[in-house]
Amino acid sequence: MVDAVVSFVVQRLGDFLIQEAKFLGRVNNKVMWVKDELEWMQSYIANAEAKQIDNPMIRKWLSDITEISYEIEDGLDEFFLQVKPGWLSSMSSCIKSNKLYGTGEKIDEFQNRINDLSRRRQLYGLQDLDHGKTEGQSSNTTLGRLKQLRRVTSFTVDEKIIGFEDEANILLAKLLDKEPRRSVISIYGMGGLGKTTLAKKLYHIDDVKKNFNRRAWVSVSQDYNTRDLLIRIIHSFGFTDLTTEELKNLCEEELERYLYGLLRGRSYLVVIDDVWQKEAWESLKRAFPEGEKGSRVIITTRIWKVxxxxxxxxxxxxxxxxxxDESWQLLCEKTFGKSDANDVDAELKTLGMEMVQKCGGLPLVIVVLGGLLSRKSKLQEWKQVRDHIWQNLRNDSIHVSCLLDLSFNDLPYQLKLCFLYLSAFPEDFEIDVKKLIRLWIAECFVPQERYQMPEDMAKHNFDELVGRSLILIEKRSWGRVATCRVHDILRDLAIRKARELKLLHIYDQLKPSACDPSSASTCRQQAIYSAVDVCPALRISNPNMRSILFFTPDKAPRVTILNFPLLYKFRFLRVLDFDGYDQCCPRNLYEGIGNLIYLKHLGLRKLGFSKLPSSILKLKRLQTLDLYSDGVEIELPNKVYKLQELRHLFGSLTGRLRIDSLTKLQSQVCKQRKLE
Structure with missing residues (x-):
């Protein structure tokens, strides 16, 4: 998880070196050293995160490397904040030397702290997992225990499957249809949905056993070895005349030919469970004859592309x-041993329904909850579980957190940051996909590529998260995804991870107990849900914050007190967005908005401003300006064409705008008057 922050800062350091290398002299070498050291240290983070559960010193090491990464990013932004474009080339040598000397001193401090981190890394015995592992090395980490547990429990056959009867019948028909050629049936969805359970049910149906005279099951997981998989498949089919040692003496190609020979001319079914990469199946499929015997392969995966x-x-x-209703049946089955449970006490049922709703229809969580409740028969005990449901779940089983963590940890760092950003949105909030993409770009989560539009790259990130079942598609328009949302359980995961990284603080005046003032002073992102007066939240917030997002959930009071100048202390702000906070602000925006020179996304939708100050022209990095407000025309400064980075402009606008000069403009949903 920490690797997402470190990788992001390494990327920014690389961009910094490219932009300013010819001016920085000896400071350039120091910046390069910091970048290289952080990049090298990334390879040890995975090992540290695996060991931190039982080692507070390693937890502190991870916290320190996160903190210095943030400080390095702040240092970069501070450097650019003090200068204007082209300042180094035009500045006198004396002033330039002083500026660079101050920068060099700060980098010296970073170097000393990074050296200390490296020393402690050696002291704690952290390894580069890409090179430090030996073949067959076992792990005592939670992840290792989880993988072992999956292998042990994946063949536990439940007598009854709840909730997927229709799905099972559809897939059974596909398994038994008359298509003679080998075909693949893929079942995909997020971890814990029951993919393995459903495949297992199909695998053990009598008609399936009769139809396929050879059957095999193999679990792949993230860390797989093709030779090992082939050997396990051969053993699972159960009709080899070679011993295990003889099979191990065969190379991969020989194993492929041997398995192919065993299956040729036969009708077979093989289940390949928990596939994370399409290369896993590609490396195996040559061993399975196409034939004309109606053979089938079932693949379960979390990833749509696979x-x-x-x-x-x-x-x-x-x-x-x-x-x-299916969730309740499953809970009853696991708690009481029967799915109808008509004789359940009414108060217990009420509590049970409350808890099962929080499970969000995820079978894995419901099963773990049922395991908890099956050991508690008293009403008070059920109330305690309800009040502490998530803590109880995490402490009672490694399945819940680790299966979700496994999906998250598999993400590349850009996708981790994109997913964590979703934690800022309120529960069940319907997210505009195009806006989400613009926010990701403004936050610099999308690396710059010379020949690709950032919107296309961000959309690719979105599609990846949808494909991994981490984002749910809500609505479509003209064949395209218009809105999305995050499942409650996944949102909880994102919030937990974001808070661990000191990325997020949520301020909700309706739920003051959920607000942590200490996290507000260190977070990089502030989400304000409902508050009559937001000034207290802003006063205690981290001055180096990168984004502030305002939301007004249904039935929540609107903001009535918002001191705009208070926002202008956040010098590094990239995103400032209001969502429907209409009629809460002064009629005109203050000149101080021009101080936020890093601002890339300014969303003033429905705020009712009639005019923007000329200082907005100082926002040279601005990419999105959203001024849409029903029935309100907004006057822009005449020289708005100077905002050359502007890509998206929304609103009913007046003024001599000369929008044709905005060569990067992608979205222009606005009415205009007095245009040149």
Whole structure:
């Protein structure tokens, strides 16, 4: 998780060196050293995160490397804040030398602290997991225990499957249809939905056993070895005449030919469970004859791209979340041993329904909850579980947190940051996808590529998260995804991770107990949900904050007190966005907005401003200016064409705008008057 922050800062250091290398002299070498050291230290972070559970010193090490990464980013922004474009080339040598000397001193401090981190890394025995592992090395980490647990429990056959009867019948028909060629059926969805359970049910149906005279099951997981998989598949089929030692003496190609020979001319079914990379199936499929015997392969995966690219005849099936009635049946089955539970005490049922709603239709969480409740028969005990449900779940089983963590940890660092950004949105909030993409770009989560539009790259990130079942598509418009949302459980995961990294603080005046003042003073992002007076939240916030997002959930009071000048102390702000906070602000925006020179996204939608100050022209990095407000025309400064980075402009606008000069403009949803 920490790697997301460190990688982001390494990327920014690289951009800094490219932009200013020819001016920085000896300071350039120091910046390069810091970048290289952070980049090298990244390879040890995974090992540190695996060990931190039982070692507070390593937790402190991770916290320190996160903190120095943030400070380095602040140092970069501070450097640019003090200068104007082209300042180094025009500045006198004396002033330039003083500026660079101050920068060099700060970098010297970073170097000393990074050297200390490196010394402590050696002291704690942290390893580069890419090079420090030996073949067959075991792990005592939570992740290692989880993988071992999956292998042990994945073949526990439940007698009854709840909630997926229709899905099971559909997939059974596909398994038993008359198509003679080998075909692949892919079941995909987020971890814990029941993909393995459903595949297991199909695997053990009598008609399936009769139809396929050879069957095998193998679990892949993230860390796989093709030779090992082939050997395990051969053993699972159960009709080899070679011993394990003889099989181990065969190379990968020989194992492929051997398995191919065993299956040729036969009707077979093989389940390849928990596939994370499409290369895993690609490395195996040569061993499975096409034939004309109606053979089938079932693949379970969390990742849509793996599911749909498995074979030219792939039938990808996305597993849904359970409905509330199905969730209750499953909870009753796990708690009382029966799915109807008509004789359950009314108060227990009320509490149970409250808790099962919080599970969000995720079978894995419901099963763990049922395991908890099955050991508690008293009403008071159920109330305690309800009041502390998430803590109890985390402490009772490694499945819940680790299966969700596994999906998160598999993400590249840009996707981790994009996913964590979703934590700022209120529960069940319907997120405009185009706006989300603009926010990601403004936050610098999308690396710059010479021949690619940032919107296209950000959309790719969005599609990746959808494909991994971490984002739910809500609405479509003209064949495209218009809005999305985050499942409650995944939002909880994102909030937990974001808070651990000191990324997020949520200020909600309706839930003061959930607000942590200490996190407000260190966070990089502030989400303000509902507050009559937001000034207290802003006063205690980190002055180096990068984004402030305002929301007004349904039935929440609108902001009535908002001191705009208070916002202008956040010098490094990239995103300032209001969502429907209408009629709460002065009619005109203050001149101080021009002090926020890093601002890339300014969302003033529905605030009712009639005029923007000329100081807005100082926002040279501004990419999005959203001024849309029903029935209100907004006057822009005449020289708005100087905002050459502007890509998206929304609102009913007046003034001599000369929008044609904005060569990067991608979205222009606005009415205009008095244009040149």
């Amino acid at each position: 599911a749909e690219s498995s074979d030219e005849r792939t039938q990808a099936y996305k597993l849904r979340f359970l409905r509330l």
